[in-house]
Amino acid sequence: MSTSCNDLPPCATLLERTRIVLVETSHPGNIGAAARALKTMGLRQLVLVRPRQFPAAEATARASGADDILAQAVVVDTLAQAVAECGIVIGTTARPRYLEWPVTPPREAAEWAAAQTGAAHLAIVFGREQTGLSNDELRFCQRAIRIPTAADFSSLNLAQAVQICAYEWRLAAPPEAAAAQLASEPLATGAELAGLIAHAKATMTRVGYLNPTRPQRLPDRLARLVGGGQLRHSEAQILRGFLSAIDEALADL
Ligand code: SAH
Helix, strand or coil: CCCCCCCCCCCCCHHHEEEEEEEECCCCCHHHHHHHHHHHHHCEEEEECCCCCCCCHHHHHHHCCCHHHHHCCCEEEEEEHHCCCCEEEEEEECCCCCCCEEEEEEHHHHHHHHHHCCCCCCCCCEEECCCCCCCCCCCCCEEECCCCECEECCCCCCHHHCCCCCCHHHHHCCCCHHHHHHHHHEEEEEHHHHHHHHHHHHHHCCCCCCCCCCCHHHHHHHHHHHHHCEEEEEHHHHHHHHHHHHHHHHHHH
16 A cells, blocks of 8 residues: 555545544554544545554444545554655644644644645644654644643543544535535636626626726726636626626616
């Protein structure tokens, strides 16, 4: 198996781009439960750094049907290998630690990650059941997540920590259907946008909304409104149709 996911489409969603990395997990049951956590939230990539025991019957039992995630899980020797292609690596820590980079609750981390569209691959790294992640391992990370807890009992079960982060990733990711539909709908071309702007100006002038001799900032703002919003072809068509309907109604007056 390889850790390479370079076959990701350019429009890959946050969930497709994110891998969950478990470092030196002791209990195979936690690996299975983590696989289940991934699958329920629509994540698919599980990377295991030196698991104590894997594959294991206990992992399969606790995966409760997320066998495909376990079957595709990638096993590597080092954290460096696990995150080799990742532009963003986010650690997790149960303890409040002094780190040079932001430590945030998972919700904030997920929203931040969703906004980093430049990074093709990103990883969330989880530590050992007994000792968590070492400082050296945390040095691979640009940020860390700490799930808020009661002050005197901050250590969640590993798979439950995975579940909470996966859930927040799901909330922060655009819905799959919406993302797929958007990706399949072409953007309006430059010519279509220019045609729409010209048409809008002409109709605005006809109804007296735009004074071509004293347009003020309306043309600039119109250009920004139409050109800056990633308008789809179908949406530009709707606006053109609407403008034409206004033109026809005016012609009938
Ligand atoms: N005694 C360890 C606890 C490890 S719990 C320590 O002090 O770090 C195992 C793993 O679950 C952690 O390494 C982390 O990845 C995750 N985890 C558990 N509780 C967490 C929390 N409150 N916030 C973020 N991650 C947590």
